[in-house]
Amino acid sequence: MALCSLRHASIMNYSIIILLEDSHADFPQFIENLHHVFSTREDSFEIIIMANGTGGFLRNQLIKLQGFNHAIKAFEFNAKTTQAVCLQAGFKESSGEIIVACGSYQQITNDSFNKSLDALDEGTDIISPWRQGRVDPSFNRFQSRIFNTLVRTLIKSDLHDLSCTVKIFRKEVLEETKIYGNMYRFLPIVAAQKGFKTREVNCQHYQERGETGFYTLSDYVTRLIDIFTLFFNTRFIKKPLRFFSSIGLGSLLIGLFIASYVFAEKFFMGYPIGDRPALLLAIFFMVLGVQTASAGLLGEIIAFTHGRHKKEYTIEKLI
Amino acid sequence: MHYDLSQVKIKRTNNPSNPTTCLYLSIVIPLYNEEESVEKLLSELFEAGKQFEFAYEIILVDDGSTDRTWETIERLKKTTPQLRAIKFRRNYGQTSAMVAGFDYAKGEIIVTMDGDLQNDPSDIPMLLEKIEEGYDIVSGWRKDRKDHVFRVLPSRVANAIISSTTHIRLHDYGCSMKAYRAECVKSLKAYGEMHRFFPALASMTGARVTEVPVKHHSRKYGVSKYGFERILKVFSDIFAMNLIIRFSSNPLKGFVLCAVPFLFLTLFFGGLALLALILQWTAGKAIFFMVATALTGMAVAHLLTLGVVSELVVSTSDLSHTRMPEVTKKRIAQRA
Structure with a gap:
């Protein structure tokens, strides 16, 4: 050989x-x-x-x-x-x-x-x-x-x-x-x-x-x-808040939309508001939105405290 | 080759009586597709450099240009020994380019500027003067800005928001022309697209920040590298920045503050649920208020749990962000 x-x-x-x-x-x-x-x-x-x-x-x-x-x-x-x-x-x-x-x-x-x-x-x-x-x-x-x-x-x-x-x-x-x-x-x-x-x-x-x-x-x-x-x-990976906050914001807006719809019905048509499941759904979406966005906050803290030292660029040449 | 810039050390001026032999100033300039501007930029810098009474270096960072920017830099390097340069593998954005430049710089003072000839190098001595007065960061202020109104307006709004939400009061955060004491900016290790927040971030260190009006020219070559999408990103960054500045040393406090409104809601709904039971309102009302109490109560529990986890995250980190103020420590003269 x-x-x-x-x-x-x-x-x-x-x-x-x-x-x-x-x-x-x-x-x-x-x-x-x-x-x-x-x-x-x-x-x-x-x-x-x-x-x-x-x-x-x-x-x-x-x-x-x-x-x-x-x-x-x-x-x-x-x-x-x-x-x-x-x-x-x-x-x-x-x-x-x-x-x-x-x-x-x-x-x-x-x-x-x-x-x-x-x-x-x-x-x-x-x-x-x-x-x-x-x-x-x-x-x-x-x-x-x-x-x-x-x-x-x-x-x-x-x-x-x-x-x-x-x-x-x-x-x-x-x-x-x-x-x-x-x-x-x-x-x-x-x-x-x-x-x-x-x-x-x-x-x-x-x-x-x-x-x-x-x-x-x-x-x-x-x-x-x-x-x-x-x-x-x-x-x-470096901007977790952008990911979580876009989802959270979406959920929050859905919640606000449903809530304003229910309130509009109450004020303009006099429907009772106190026991409507739609209002519960609105609260649910808003709570979900805040929870998701707050997870992004935690992500941002992790990125800042643990990821700051990781360089995000790669170098091809140095002179 | 695998490059690690963290090995570069700051050169201390041990012998102030002969400053010409020691590297004092590093000028860091990110470039992205600026082949037409590079040569003119360097000659302007040399013109300004003639007045300097100390040694300086120019660090060009090619941020993944697709034109002949790097070839031009390599050609110019042959005739200019004080030129050093970094070439990125792809486009990483202005912040990364500046951070790489900071890491590569050897000078005691670092000046950053745009590569598109909109800043004027003849302003550099003015910035340095302020640094000599004792400031850690001197930011340029484009008092007479030569850009389209659609560029200037969103930037004005962003400036106003940053100014009112952070401790640092400046007119123009977006101006690339800034001077830093090297230790201050190296300790920041900024990330994302945060170059406009360097002064705000540095406020975590207690850095002494000021601004001076600088000249601004309209763009001669190339196209402006900004768009509408950028504006949204800038606002999300402002939000993240504020959270970090306020809460990165005591995150639990941030989460508790978030939880407070939900705690009130829980008490409010809980009270109503009790009333509904005691006063025997309709069964539907009692159930409604009980579910609402449970939902908002869960939000409180969730936020507090995340707060405790975040406290864990911070305490397991190397804690370097909590020690940032050390870099602005300065010995003061004692009277005999």
Whole structure:
């Protein structure tokens, strides 16, 4: 086995971080394919495998991968954690200029890997593959389309396939972008909000090993909450009062409108006012409005006392 | 590269007898699509700089311009050593640009101004004079403003509101031309779109604030970067600002004040409900007043709970906002 050739002796070009979550028998084949793709590119690279709650699976597979030992670093988490934690832990161990993050199995073809890597040119910081010719069941594609459309309209991004586990980006992206929880799939969007140039590349779908058919109810709820979290984080994280006060003000106005209607009826038509449910509804809306707005007040206090030191800009160049 | 500006330290003028060797003044100028103005701006600054008897630097902050602003800055940098510049990855707004400039600045005094040539650098010595008199913040006042009436009017209203709701009395909060003692403004760490509130925010520190009339020119190049939507945002910011200034050190008090009217309503409805029961009004009336009592009572409970949580939030923070007044501490001369 030839050593991977070093075009730039001191600079590591690529760090491939594999977020291993499922045990698939053809895992060694995946690593072999990756190794093949990157060794033909004549750039230096390393493969970092982060086993996330797969038990002893990775240890057994490493025996089969002994031929590639020089290029592989392997780590395992004892208990299953989020992809965001895995990625950032792998990132700490990496030394490459460009990070290639992927899931447990090969999702796009070797050619697509090459195409995506080539697309990361001077003016681009992050590549998000868009799987074409998908090989998973049509119901899966349908769900995925709804999810991506929802995100595109709410967050105003132009990406079509956030569910693809492969993401290619410069190391600056992860240095500036802190992700947590289920935000791994939204990394291109969060990075774009920080001013990094995102580009979508059409890729050939290779295989799909994820769940098919209906997910559990909690999966759908989780996904919806993720989208809302992203929406709130990108628009209102430093000005929570604007979010809460607009809702609160709306509720307060509805309450005032109903109340004035009831009072108008009392004064002009002489209807009794004392036991009208409509008046209770008005009071309810007004109370709700004040409660929502006051939550915004609390948000503003949190932003001021804990968020003041977080810089909200990202710097591209300094001279 | 990953840049961290928090490492930049203020250079103290240890040797006042020879001020030319120490960096005294930093001029921070945010720029957004100002390729036509940059060169003229710098030559105006140099013209004004000829009178300075101290070293100064110019910090240009390119706020994600889409034109050739940054290329122009890079070209000018080659011939002007006292020029330093920051390029943002995208447009973050004037406040962020100024905050980044503050963080990057090394001078003892920081002067901010607009990049669109509407401010006149020849006013800088006048601002510095006031600083030397002992003020921490000197704000420019565009006494003779050269803008369209639709720009001036909402700004007048905003000024009046800020002036009447905060301790600081100024005519023109929106003027970008301001001079600050570096410690004062660095401790603020403003966020959002709050550059117009720097003096008001600084009032939390007890900073000594004053204003001087400055010249104002009409816009020569580019377009004005303001719209109607901005006005709404400014008003929401004024509201948030006031809450923060008043209540960020004792938030529970703010929530209790919110709860007081609801407490009265609860007592009022509760009293009526009792009367309805005792005097045996119609059953509908008694139920109505009892539900109303419950609703308003819940509002009181909710507000008080949030108040206690907010007290928790403040006490778990690093409390730096409660220590802001330290920066305006000044040693006074003692008589022998």
